[in-house]
Amino acid sequence: MKSLAIRNLSKTYFDAYAGAHVDAVRDVSLEVPEGEFVSIVGPSGCGKTTILNMVAGFIAPSSGEILVGDHAVAGPGPDRGVVFQSFALFPWKTVLENVAFGPKMRGVGKPERERIAREFLSLAGLSHAAERYPNELSGGMQQRVGVARALANEPDVLLMDEPFASVDAQTRMTLQEELTRIWQERRSTVLFITHDVPEAVFLANRVVVLSKGRVLEEVDIPLPRPRRWDALVESDDFKALANQVLQLVRSA
Amino acid sequence: MGWTGRILAGAKFLAPLAVLLVLWPILIRAFNVNPQIFPDITAVARAGLESIRDGSLFAHMGASLARVAVGTVLAILVAVPLGVLMGVSPGVSAFLTPLLRFFSVLAGIAWIPIATLWFGYGFGAITFVIFNAVFFIVAYNTLLGVSTIPMQVRNAAASLGAGRWTMLAEVLLPGALPNIVTGVRTGLGFAWRGLIAAEIIATNIGLGYMIFVARDFYRTEVIVFGMIVIGALWLLIDRLLLAPVERATIERWGMVRSA
Known part of the structure; x- marks a missing residue:
């Protein structure tokens, strides 16, 4: 911080x-x-x-x-983590992969970045949606993913x-x-x-x-x-x- | 779509063809058609079995499919990187888009005269025709795919730490994939039509050659059998290979919801 x-x-x-x-x-x-x-x-x-x-x-x-x-x-x-009005999620990635994206870019290994992603999904109340794709979620849930994705990168x-x-x-x-x-x-x-x-x-x-x-x-x-x-x-x-x-x- | 739905859809698709097969021998006999004008279904079946037994069908089919495969793979390998490159640079894409659109509507067979001058008759010229039929459409669709990825999605990736190459692998290629797949499917459709035309003109093996050479001997049953193979083969490739891949990417990406 x-x-x-x-x-x-x-x-x-x-x-x-x-x-x-x-x-x-x-x-x-x-x-x-x-x-x-x-x-x-x-x-x-x-x-x-x-x-x-x-x-x-x-x-x-x-x-x-x-x-x-x-x-x-x-x-x-x-x-600097960004949360967008348009959500700007990656539609070809699952919710979990979206949230793990930042750690992946940092070179964090798969088990560790999935652990991080699950932690932030749980913070955003989204644990149940980890394996789903963004287009399967409501707007409110998509933006929860957007917030979790930004936070998971610890900006x-x-x-x-x-x-x-x-x-x-x-x-x-x-x-x-x-x-x-x-x-x-x-x-x-x-x-x-x-x-x-x-x-x-x-x-x-x-x-x-x-x-x-x-x-x-x-x-x-x-x-x-x-x-x-x-x-x-x-x-x-x-x-x-x-x-x-x-x-x-x-x-x- | 469930299995019953699939079977039903398949049955609906095959029903008119079945009616045609039933009507065929009836009409041939009713009008006493000369086999040199149009063959009976039994002659066509015999010609088919004969070409399977002597292996000539598979030789022609193999030659045709090899040309399509080589031309398509080469075209994708060149067109996708070029399309991505154009997609990330608005100036270049604005300049090249009219050219790509022109060449992607230009029929593949229009390349045959110049292709035979450059490559001679045979594999090179025909593969070049296939290459062109696929290349311009895939390049254009890749460009379109990359440029339709919302700027905010690219910004999101950049602000999460994506560099030049990870942006390419993680965002630009997957984001453009539905368009690329559509481009390959459309391009292959043109390529297949172009292939048959090119084989009639510029080779001595292949399905197009097979039906054209049969004409010299008034072997209408071989011509009709070849036409059936050409149509059925394309339907199989398109329905069983290309369409499912296209549907899967588009649905997965959520760009079209169960359209």
């Missing part, structure tokens, strides 16, 4: 359709200390996914610096790009509760991208509101853990924080 530091990060695209340069991310600086859960929230087009893609190393920044621990990011790497930082946006509302709440439970068990450093304000507040220690490529404001979320929806929906603290963040997002 390590900290994540984003310093003066900018990204300018050339938009061929508009025929102009677009500043997707403008001079964003952000610290995620070791073991902290930070949500970035903002409307579509605010640059939140672009930031995550740069941190993951999928696209190069126009300027600025990204540090994992004291190591500068240059391209994708196993120090320094976990990056989550609207991971629960494409599952139904009931499943989403369950997955959010499971994620807070897993986070408490493992104290991962997490950067979580979402456009869903209650989700951002529910999960995070700190919510960063993004607007037009800039950091508008950071809001600390000192809600006690473990967090559960049935308790929090009644909580005035939760409502006040969610309302505060919502006002910021709407002013964005």
Whole structure:
């Protein structure tokens, strides 16, 4: 586990359709200390996914610096695990093989990597589905595999790009509760991208509101853990924080 | 599909053929057809048994199948790496796609004249025709397969530590496999048709040659027997070998759900 530091990060695209340069991310600086859960929230087009893609190393920044621990990011790497909105599982591999993929890339032998994979499948409540293929699972179960696959590689930082946006509302709440439970068990450093304000507040220690490529404001979320929806929906603290963040997002 | 379903499907497929076999001798006798125009079923059966007994059927069949096998394997060996290479480089693939599409619709037998100039009559020219029929379609399908692997899946592999070669072996090839298999099946279908045409023109052994040379002796029963072998052999290869492999990969990969 390590900290994540984003310093003066900018990204300018050339938009061929508009025929102009677009500043997707403008001079964003952000610290995620070791073991902290930070949500970035903002409307579509605010640059939140672009930031995550740069941190993951999928696209190069126009300027600025990204540090994992004291190591500068240059391209994708196993120090940063990614959970995708589209799940991005390998459809030709079983659930077990999907989760064992990271350890396999590290050169871990088959019995050991299967042991690791089963451990993380059990953490994600998926032990019964190990031998199945992703297309045989519901969206919620597929994303559990996505989370287990990222965690099984023991990344320094976990990056989550609207991971629960494409599952139904009931499943989403369950997955959010499971994620807070897993986070408490493992104290991962997490950067979580979402456009869903209650989700951002529910999960995070700190919510960063993004607007037009800039950091508008950071809001600390000192809600006690473990967090559960049935308790929090009644909580005035939760409502006040969610309302505060919502006002910021709407002013964005 | 269970065993009963399979048997039922097989029966449905064979029923019209059985009707044809029954009608055949009746019609031949009813219209008193000259055997030099069209043979009776008994003559065809006799010609078939004769060609099995003297071994000529297996010699022709072996020659044809060997050409198909060699041409196809060579084509896959070259086309798949080329298709993957194109698939990972958008510039190269955009440039080469129109060429591949052009050559993959160009009939295999259109290569015969130039193939016989380059390789002479026989194994080389015909294998070259097969190679072309399979190569362009498989290269194009591999390219298509690689480029349809979602970017996020490749990103996922990279962020889990996959390097250049593991990306190839673990993601690009398996991800493109359903398309590759479809390409091989389609290409082989064209190759088989092209093979018969090429053997009529450019060799002295093979199923195409067998039916063409029989024409010189008005041996319609040999021609018809050869046609039956050519069609049945392809159906067997396609239904028992290629289709199940294609179905298995596509279903396994979950790209088409029990279509």
